[in-house]
Amino acid sequence: MKTSIATVSISGDLPEKLDAIAKAGFSGVEIFENDFLAFDANPRDVGRMVRDCGLEITLFQPFRDFEGMPEPHRSRAFDRAERKFDVMQELGTDLVLVCSNVSPIALGGLDRAADDFRDLGERAKKRGLRVGYEALAWGRHINDHRDAWEIVRRADHTNVGLILDSFHTLARKIDVNSIRSIPKEKIFIVQLADAPLIDMDLLYWSRHYRNMPGEGDLPVVDFMQAVAATGYDGYLSLEIFNDQFRGGSPHSIALDGHRSLIYLGDQIQRRAPEGTIGLPKMPDRIHVDGVAFVEFSASEEEAEKLSGHLHILGFQVAGTHKTKLVTLYRQGEINLVINTEHEGFAHSSYLVHGTSAYAIGLEVDDAKATAERARALIAEPFEQTVGPGELTMPAIRGVGGGIIYFVDQKSDLKNIWEIEFNMIAGEEPRDGVGLRRVDHIAQTMKYDEMLTWILFYTSIFKVRKTAMVDIVDPAGIVRSQVVENTNGRFRLTLNGAENRTTLAGHFIAENFGSGVQHLAFETNDIFATASALHKNGFTPLQISPNYYDDLEARFGLDIGLSDRLRSANILYDRDESGEYFQLYSPSYGEGFFFEIVQRNGYRGYGASNSIFRIAAQKRHMRPKGMPRV
Template sequence: MKTGIATVSISGNLEEKIEAIAAAGFTGIEIFEQDFIADIRSPRAVGQRIRDAGLEVMLFQPFRDFEGLPDGLRAKAFDRAERKFDVMQELGCDLVLVCSSVHPQALGGIDRAAADFAELGVRAAARGLRVGYEALAWGRHVNDHRDAWEIVRRADHPSVGLILDSFHTLGRGIDPDTIRRIPGDRIFFVQLADAPAIEMDPLYWSRHFRNMPGEGDLAVTDFMRAVMATGYDGPISLEIFNDQFRGGSPGTIAQDGHRSLIALMDEVRRAEPASSAGIPALPAPIEVRDTAFVEFAAQGSDLIALEQLLESMGFRRAGRHVSKQVTLWQQGDIRFVLNAETGGHAGTAWNARGTTVCDIGLSVGSAPDTVARATALGARPFSQPLGPGELPIPAIRGLGGSVMHFIDDGTLSEVWDVEFRPEDGSTPGAGLTRIDHVAQTMTYDEMLSWSLFYTTLFDMQKAPMVDVVDPDGLVRSRAIASPTGKFRITLNGAETHRTLAGAFLAEGFGGTVQHVALATDDIFATAAALAKTGFAPLDLSPNYFDDLAARFDLEPDMLAQMRAANILYDADGTGEFFQLYSRPFAGQMFLEIVERRGAYAGYGAPNAPFRIAAQKRFQRVKGMPAT
């Protein structure tokens, strides 16, 4: 399977783009003419540089405003085409993209356009070149791939074929199954792009809001299934116009693009097996059964404070590592690992960030399959030297330099018995049962990358993005969850250091887990138990509870309990949601306790402004810098 990406899709100069595209694992490259023109090297030198990087020059694009012009302009269009053919031959590229005309003097008519392409095909064939015709969604006369195909069909020249672009088809709401009627050998090239569902002018939408397959709302998989059903076996490439990507890291964007293509084609292979020969087989998207553990790197006074917090929440120290300064704290199915090692990954993480979540362990059906799928999608495996008594647990690099380990039902499930000596201490607990969700904080620019990371590796669906109002700015949040709800992650993108999330990023030198939410079956019983163990909740404004009484029809006794215990509340048509927060620790980190009633699947977003305001008040009282 040949994979490509247009140079316009990523930031940087042409050299930076070539390096990033090659490093990401693509087979080839589309040369966007503007990138080539801006480069000082000759066409021959550029082509050679691309081949030296292990890439094929798949396509030269775009050639605009060609077909249907009146006589004087028509002659000039053919002259322009000949000049582009000169460049292509020097580059070593045999295919040019001609997009449907938007010229104000262009004349309509299928036969007129077909005649133009028939002649262009003769000229291209004389040079050993090919011409691909693409219907722009905003083309003056041709804006539908069905019309473009009819022009190609009537041109009836072997050097003239169709180029399909998912955005131009799906963005106009055209049924992608209409592609199935086109002979696969007449499709010369396929470009892919996704986009969020936005009502706006198609040209502006296309030029500013395209993103990688899987990052938007278009039915790109259905489009590609239809393409493969034709028997098409040519390149599959990305053409992304996105303002955010233009200012991002070339390497990151290229890696995201390659990941999106591999995941998309794996999905197509599963849905359309009869027509998907040549697509590499991957393990299926991984089902995450639960969060097996969360590991903190912590030392000194922060370690002592974290231990005291866990004790106040009913956790018991269940074990000590057989060879390292690592302890296991447990309650119900929740496991927190506190790592005080000065070396290894935890030591490096602590040196860089101070107290931080350095590792997340996930319970999966097959750890080897998880790592195999992850590495095929571009994730980096992680390993470090094993100490005495340690098991080799498969792992990859995660967000912000953190690590994700995978534990399955085989021998790896015995890690707690093998690596930890049990402790005798016990506590009555506080009714906490499991990890409800993990909240990861990052820059807003990273959110699409990490959403793609999770949804392509795991069997997870993303919820619509929501705005979280911080008194000092806006944070955008997106939840991603497994179908069962056993594994949930919220991705929170900060745009300014003045927000609580932004301050966490600034102080921790990059994104990772900012808080962990713990589930209980009875938050009022849990709050009562915590009151006896010395837990100090986050104090909320009395005005919050007065407002609750006005917004919801709550029983007075329950509202009084919520006020006394600082329990927040939300509800929708499916159920109810209760929240209780710890005070911040180690800077901007905190723990949350939640109870879900009914089928409530949200995260209490309406409460976020009041929780954040309370956290900032606490920090000012404690003498910490206000964000």
């Protein structure tokens, strides 16, 4: 599979862009004219610089307002084209993109446009160049790839072909199956972009909100499947206009782009005939059966405090590692690990982030296959020295730098606790409070990193993403989106902070990076759990009494239920599927906290309660300037 990306898709000057594109694994690059014009080097030197990076210039773009112009504008358009051809020959590329005319003086007519392209094709042929025509979704006369193809067909010139762009086709909801009848040799390049579904002006939508395939809501897979049906085997190129990407890390965005194309190619290869895409085979997206464990890094002193919190939550020590300073706590299906080693990745993580949930273990169908798929999608493998009697657990680095381990039931990994730990015989959670399993893990990151996290998880695991919702913090808005599997055994809430004054933003700033901000545990009876917690000395997050007064009116709650919620500081929500109960701990350190939930068929995450929860948490945070405790 040959992959390319337009320089306009990422930030930086031209050398920075080329370096990021090459390191991400692309084989080609589209040179966007403004990137070339803003760089102080002649086209021959730029071409050499591209080739020194191991890249091919797949396209020079764009050439605007060409076809259907009245004289003297038509003659000027051909003169401009000759100048573009001069630059292309020095750059060392043979293909130019001509986008459909948007000029108010452009004349309509398919035959008129075809005549112009036939003449332009003849000029290009003399120089060994090719011309690709693209229908802009907002073109004055041509805004549909079917009309653009008809012009190319009527031009009937070997050096004139079609350029297909998924955004322009999908934004206008044009039937993608119309692509299937286009001869593959007349498709000169395919440009790909996704976008969130937003009802706005097409030009503004395109120029500011495009994103990588798989990050938005457009049916890019259906588009690409139709392209694959033609037998097209040329470059798949990304052309992304996005305000966040222009201000982000060029290396991160380029890596996302290449990952998105690999994921897209994998989906098409599973639908299309063998060999159409030419992508090496990889395991299919992986089903996650649940969270096997969550591991914290801590110092001995802070581990003692964290252990105290866990005991109050009903967790008991289930075992200690045979050779390392690692302790296992257990309740129901939940395994929590505290690592106080003085070396290794856990210790390094502690030195940077303080006490944190730095690693997650996922139970999957096949741990080895999961790691293999993740590596194929450019995830960074994680390895560290394995001691005597220890198992090698497949693992990768997550987007935020944490670790994701994989365990399964088909290898020795199913017995990892018994193999590596001295388990306490007959261990029973005597003071358990009814916590059964991990309901969801909440990870917090900067808002402009959210698309990266979503693409990472959805490309590797068999999960779906929910619609983005706004979490109202008294200091601003936090964007929240969920990735989850269909049976609810694996749920991640991803919370993107736009400023550091929100609770989420404070967590990122004070912990020096993204990470797990809270763990939510499931119970079958939250009132019984709250009672047991109270006996253990648990102090719940104190919710404003005003919340409960409004709750009664909003849902028409029975006064008895309302009183029980109020007395236990339990929040409540309801959707068309059922009820939801939430109980929170105060924040520990710089914003980490625990949540206990009960789902009675409810499918959401209590977003409407977030403002009340966050306000309460901020009241409990340490005053600014006070030392950590």
